[in-house]
Amino acid sequence: MSADSMPPILEVKNISKTLGSKLILDDVSLSLNKGELKVLIGPSGGGKSTLLQCIHYLIPPDAGEVVLEGRPASGAGRGGLCAFRQEIGMIFQDFNLFDHLTAENNVAMALRKVKKHSKAEALERARRELARVGLADKGQLYPAQLSGGQKQRVSIARALAMDPKVMLLDEPTSALDPELIGEVLGVIAELSRSGMTMLMATHQIGFARNLTNEIIFMEAGKIAEAGPPAALLSPGSGSRTADFCAKLSELMGPGR
């Protein structure tokens, strides 16, 4: 089968979610081919984080389904859902590391608990993944001893150690000081080049436009528009995305 005729690795079909009495996601569909990086942008409260969490079933959707490599997440019962979730790596804005564990034990823990690796095997793999994100010499340090950019790279190493088929990233650089953003974006760019499939909510449009083939603009729980960056971001395109990004760069100043 040629790459063009391969089915998508991840299909999100008609997801809806109500929280409290508010419809947060309204019939959202998208798909990712193997190796693609797609970018979610849009105003605060538009539903990006909720969508990523529904795809990972941290928040189960009310309607619709998520299909990974042709298998619906909800089809296989509880055990099947656990297996599904292990195949998707999730990166959060605030890193979600265990403060009482060293960097290498943060990475090794799921390998031991979930993948049942021996201690030696798990540590060996953890060190390899830390080296891959440029932290070969930081394995013994605790989160409190790491910069924000280093913490986020540990959390990326932890996700990679589980051999995910897809990674979901929720504004992975928005909690970082400006001078630390580049090191995390560099790791994400490298991952994308190595063929990782990713869906990433970010406001780093300058970065994203060079790596993505599709920007998905979400507003009020819906995909308002989606398309290649050249089409959506060109000045004069009149797109909501271009308008939003112009406002964003006014607020943040050039370079952010």
Ligand SMILES: Nc1ncnc2c1ncn2[C@@H]1O[C@H](COP(=O)(O)OP(=O)(O)OP(=O)(O)O)[C@@H](O)[C@H]1O
């Ligand atoms: N547990 C909850 N109960 C009720 N409403 C919620 C809950 N969680 C999120 N929401 C609402 O869902 C909407 C979408 O939030 P979400 O965090 O998905 O948006 P977002 O696009 O990620 O925004 P941001 O850019 O600020 O991260 C918001 O109006 C939020 O207040």
Ligand SMILES: [Mg+2]
């Ligand atoms: Mg969010």
